[in-house]
Amino acid sequence: MSSRALIEVKNLSVLFPLYHGSSRSLKKMVVAAASGRLAQDQQQRVVVRALTDINVRLDSGDRLGLVGSNGAGKTTLLRVLAGIYEPVLGSLRVRGSLNALLDPNLGMNMELTGRENILLRGLYNGLPRSALPRLEEDVAEFAELSDFLDLPVRIYSAGMVVRLGFALATAIKPQILLMDEWFLAGDAVFMEKARVRLEEMVRGADILVLSSHQNEIIRQWCSRVLWLDQGNVIADGPSEEVLDRYIGTIPHHPIEALV
Amino acid sequence: MSSAVTTIAPPAELNLLADMTIATRNRWAMADIAEGMRLWRLAWALGWLDIRLRYRGSMLGPFWLTISTGVMVAALGVLYSTLFKIELRDYLPFLALSQVLWGFLAALVSEACGVFTDAEGVIRSVRMPYFVFSMRGLIRNAIVLAHNIVVIVVVFAIFEMWPHLGSLMALPGLLLWVIDALALTLLLGGFCARFRDIQPIVNSVMQIAFFMTPVIWKPTQLSESGIAHLAFNPFYDLLEIVRGPILGTDVETTTWIGACVYSVILCAISWAFFVRARGRIAFWV
Numbered sequence: 139m140s141s142r143a144l145i146e147v148k149n150l151s152v153l154f155p156l157y158h159g160s161s162r163s164l165k166k167m168v169v170a171a172a173s174g175r176l177a178q179d180q181q182q183r184v185v186v187r188a189l190t191d192i193n194v195r196l197d198s199g200d201r202l203g204l205v206g207s208n209g210a211g212k213t214t215l216l217r218v219l220a221g222i223y224e225p226v227l228g229s230l231r232v233r234g235s236l237n238a239l240l241d242p243n244l245g246m247n248m249e250l251t252g253r254e255n256i257l258l259r260g261l262y263n264g265l266p267r268s269a270l271p272r273l274e275e276d277v278a279e280f281a282e283l284s285d286f287l288d289l290p291v292r293i294y295s296a297g298m299v300v301r302l303g304f305a306l307a308t309a310i311k312p313q314i315l316l317m318d319e320w321f322l323a324g325d326a327v328f329m330e331k332a333r334v335r336l337e338e339m340v341r342g343a344d345i346l347v348l349s350s351h352q353n354e355i356i357r358q359w360c361s362r363v364l365w366l367d368q369g370n371v372i373a374d375g376p377s378e379e380v381l382d383r384y385i386g387t388i389p390h391h392p393i394e395a396l397v
Numbered sequence: 398m399s400s401a402v403t404t405i406a407p408p409a410e411l412n413l414l415a416d417m418t419i420a421t422r423n424r425w426a427m428a429d430i431a432e433g434m435r436l437w438r439l440a441w442a443l444g445w446l447d448i449r450l451r452y453r454g455s456m457l458g459p460f461w462l463t464i465s466t467g468v469m470v471a472a473l474g475v476l477y478s479t480l481f482k483i484e485l486r487d488y489l490p491f492l493a494l495s496q497v498l499w500g501f502l503a504a505l506v507s508e509a510c511g512v513f514t515d516a517e518g519v520i521r522s523v524r525m526p527y528f529v530f531s532m533r534g535l536i537r538n539a540i541v542l543a544h545n546i547v548v549i550v551v552v553f554a555i556f557e558m559w560p561h562l563g564s565l566m567a568l569p570g571l572l573l574w575v576i577d578a579l580a581l582t583l584l585l586g587g588f589c590a591r592f593r594d595i596q597p598i599v600n601s602v603m604q605i606a607f608f609m610t611p612v613i614w615k616p617t618q619l620s621e622s623g624i625a626h627l628a629f630n631p632f633y634d635l636l637e638i639v640r641g642p643i644l645g646t647d648v649e650t651t652t653w654i655g656a657c658v659y660s661v662i663l664c665a666i667s668w669a670f671f672v673r674a675r676g677r678i679a680f681w682v
Binding site for chain 2: 150162234
């Protein structure tokens, strides 16, 4: 790779405006403005702080795991790093090609054939035409679709759809790999094969950011862990250290804890 | 079995700041459009895909639209030429052309509202220029228009109206349509993502515009002062710069000026909105 990959997040906050009820309606906004209530409305606008004052710097070779309970902001942070949500406060700098594995069925269309879906994915990624045959060959081989490649995805078995989605998502090698936990779910037989491919991709990437609830996977793949809770960084440091602290706060027997 | 991945993602760099200056925001908006244009093959594929999915399982596909437009033109043509007491050969070519062009405009405006909300899944899982979805909306409707052109050709052939050199003057008009369509999809797409009650408003505006614009009636049916007022209807100016040359009627200079002025205003509003809203659309959809 010509340039070294880098992610630099400074004082980043993301606030989600909650658009519910009347704030979604232009009519009500206009009426409110006309009756002089708008200024008040704007101050009272309900926002959710999805991320608060995050500072992270990742260089080539860094493998960062994101841990935290549901709603801690892990996926939001991944989306920010991918450039999908732009920072509301602070800044983000990303250098290097990036692939975010967030949605297993990104741009996949059930009515298209497997082959057409592969080509569409190539277009989504802005690949030159010359790269498409190679992409097609690679995905078709990994997903083991053989004769089904020219049939609509709609008639595929569930397993075949998962295989195609996974093959597509992992078919393009980035310098920076962002991955959400769903990628590690799947049936056992396929998982083994998927793991080999994913591990190869992870090894090939300069920077990995992985969000997961499975602490063993984080321990195995990540050298550094960022612990998020309600959008705040609780801890940031070597995997073992942070994970041990984090696991300490999770009830070991959730059912007993509930009782 | 090999699982070697050999396709490499294209290099990229991203510097995002909150509280961007207006100049930076402008640069981002321009970059969005430039990158979107570079992905024209994706927009083209998505536009075709929309059409294919809309008509999947039907043998005639988009030609169903051609047939329904044809039937409508024939029925309206007979009815209104009687009502307006105009010769069918004077009226039907005018109606066929107007109806097809208006159908394109109305569908484009109405679908512009959904260009971003329809692509919610993609917008929330990958960074993608928003302009791609604008181009997709335009391409989708251009494909429908291309199918409906058959109706115009058939009607013109029946009345033996053959294309003449002056028809080429419709091309600059169509170019202006393309620019306006892209500006409008960016504006309405973003605006409708934020305010969900715009779509019905837009639809009723288009309904009123249909009756106020000479689509099924001819501008010559108005009195002198009525014609003068038509220039204030943006839809009339924009429709006439394409329709006039094809029908072989003269397009007034004022009509052209009107069309250009309205286009500039539309583009300016759309640009100002897009520069401000681009970074927020992902939060809205």
